Structures are given as structure tokens and as C-alpha cells.
Amino acid sequence: MQVNQPSNIIDRVIALERELAAVRKKVGLSSAVIARGGLTLVDDSYIKVTDSDGVEILYIGPDAEGKQRFVLRREGGATLMYTAGSAQFGRDFWAMTDSTGRIIVSDNAEVGVGLARPWIPLPLYAKFQSHSYEDDPALGFRFSYMSIDTNRLAGETVMWEGRASISHPWVTVEGVWGAAVATPSTTYRLNFNDTTVGTWNGGTGPATSRVGRFDVSQFTGQDWIKVTLTVSASGAGAIACQVLGCYLM
Known part of the structure; x- marks a missing residue:
């Protein structure tokens, strides 16, 4: 009767362990529980999650340029949330998107403070009574x-005012500006907490225009900021001062 030598048994055990290790490597980790401590990935390792169709749902790790990124996708692969780098401004940013991929919420990569999207309306309220035909029959018409009238202005006068929590680094205003009757010259100012952030002049006739972007990054993150729009004018006549919209952006 032939008996295997101990060395043969040892060789077979070693070979079996190698085969088992190879199988484990191919199959991967089916489940795991970490009771204490944590999992650390080093040297540009990554985490990737795919669904049963092989579509990538989650990725955390380096991109093609070696920068760390986070991407979360919807069922089917449409982007839901991600981080990315801005080649134009040299800063990373995060964004949430709708099902078409359009950004609906993101921080500001240009300035590095506040939001970029969505734009937030900043409400302003009139601090004056607009003149009418009954007020001044000599004008002969009403304005839309x-x-x-400039004779009602006492120097630089607050025309519109509001309060706001400043969530963005920029502000823009659209309205009707300039001379309404005759040719008085006008200067408009937008102020945050009595600090001028933007100035523009009205033309010889009323015109609808958008002014800005004006930098308000120094106020980003502050609440209950007093926002005022003032006007000063020289020369007889009437001036337009109609705010149509004001947005933090």
C-alpha cells in the first residue's frame, strides 16, 4: 500500500489555499460589517456602485485629471448630485441637478462664497408716491x-427699500430709469447697509434696462441687510424710478 508523503499533503494544502484565494478575489466581498474603526482608501483608490444593469450609480474617487470627485446618479444613470472643478475659475463646486441634468442648486465657484443657483429675488418696496395727472395736470398724461417730479426730491432720496438675507455674491436690478419729462440728469445708487454697491445714470428719456452685476460678496451670509435704492437729480422735470426686478445671483 502506497502512502502519500507529508510533503505532498502540504503541497496540496498550499495549492488549495491559492485556489481559494483566487476564487475569493474573483467573487469579491459579498457583505461586511465594521464594528469599530473604519475603512480607509489610499493612493487614489475609489468606490464605485453599479446597479443590476451595470449602470454606475455612485462614484467617489479620482477623475481623469486625478482630482477627487463625488457623483450620485438616478436610476438609469441621469446625474443627481456631483462635485466638479471649474477650469475657468480654478475652484471646485458642488451641484444638484434635475432629471434633465440642469443645475438647480450649486455653490459659487467664481467667488468662492455663497450660491450660484438658484437666483433669489430681493423684494424692494416703494418709498414714494408716483405722480399722476391729478397731481400735476400740466404734465397732461399718466405714465406706465x-x-x-424733481422738485419733490430733497437731495439724494431713498426711493425703494427692503431687507434681505444675502445668499449670493452678486446682485442685479432691472427697471425703468432716466428722464420722464424735460431733461433732468439722474444718478441712481443701490446700497447695502448704507454702503454703495452700484451706481448708474439715467438717460435723456425713460428706458428699461438691467444694471449690474454688482459685487455684494462682503455681505454674503449676513441676515436682515438693509437694501436701498436712491436717486439724485438736477434740472427741472420728472424722472422715472420703477424697479421691475432685483435678484441675488
Whole structure:
């Protein structure tokens, strides 16, 4: 009767262990529980999750340029949330998107403070009574925008005012500006907490225009900021001062 030598048994055990290790490597980790401590990935390792169709749902790790990224996708692969780098401004940013991939919420990569999307309306309220035909029959007509006679202005006058929590680094205003009757010259100012952030002049006739972007990054993150729009004018006549919209952006 032939008996195997111990060395043969040892060789077979070693070979079996190698085969088992190879099988484990191919199959991967089916489940795991970490009771204490944590999992650390080093040297540009990554985490990737795919669904049963092989579509990538989650990725955390380096991109093609070696920068760390996070991407979360919807069922089917449409982007839901991600981080990315701005080649134009050199900063990373995060964004949430709708099902078409359009950004609906993101921080600001240009300035590095506040939001970029969505734009937030900043409400302003009139601090004056617009003149009418009954107020000044000599004008002979009504305007389709708010206006005031220059003789009612006492120097630089607050025309619109509001309060806001500043969530973005920029602000822009659209309205009707300039001379409404005759040719008075006008200067408009937008102020945050009595600090001028933007100035523009009105033309010889009323015109609808958008002014800005004005930098308000120094106020980003502050609440109950007093926002005022003032006007100063020289020369007889009437001026337009109608705010149509004001947005933090």
C-alpha cells in the first residue's frame, strides 16, 4: 500500500489555499460589517456602485485629471448630485441637478462664497408716491411706470427699500430709469447697509434696462441687510424710478 508523503499533503494544502484565494478575489466581498474603526482608501483608490444593469450609480474617487470627485446618479444613470472643478475659475463646486441634468442648486465657484443657483429675488418696496395727472395736470398724461417730479426730491432720496438675507455674491436690478419729462440728469445708487454697491445714470428719456452685476460678496451670509435704492437729480422735470426686478445671483 502506497502512502502519500507529508510533503505532498502540504503541497496540496498550499495549492488549495491559492485556489481559494483566487476564487475569493474573483467573487469579491459579498457583505461586511465594521464594528469599530473604519475603512480607509489610499493612493487614489475609489468606490464605485453599479446597479443590476451595470449602470454606475455612485462614484467617489479620482477623475481623469486625478482630482477627487463625488457623483450620485438616478436610476438609469441621469446625474443627481456631483462635485466638479471649474477650469475657468480654478475652484471646485458642488451641484444638484434635475432629471434633465440642469443645475438647480450649486455653490459659487467664481467667488468662492455663497450660491450660484438658484437666483433669489430681493423684494424692494416703494418709498414714494408716483405722480399722476391729478397731481400735476400740466404734465397732461399718466405714465406706465412710477415717476416723480424733481422738485419733490430733497437731495439724494431713498426711493425703494427692503431687507434681505444675502445668499449670493452678486446682485442685479432691472427697471425703468432716466428722464420722464424735460431733461433732468439722474444718478441712481443701490446700497447695502448704507454702503454703495452700484451706481448708474439715467438717460435723456425713460428706458428699461438691467444694471449690474454688482459685487455684494462682503455681505454674503449676513441676515436682515438693509437694501436701498436712491436717486439724485438736477434740472427741472420728472424722472422715472420703477424697479421691475432685483435678484441675488
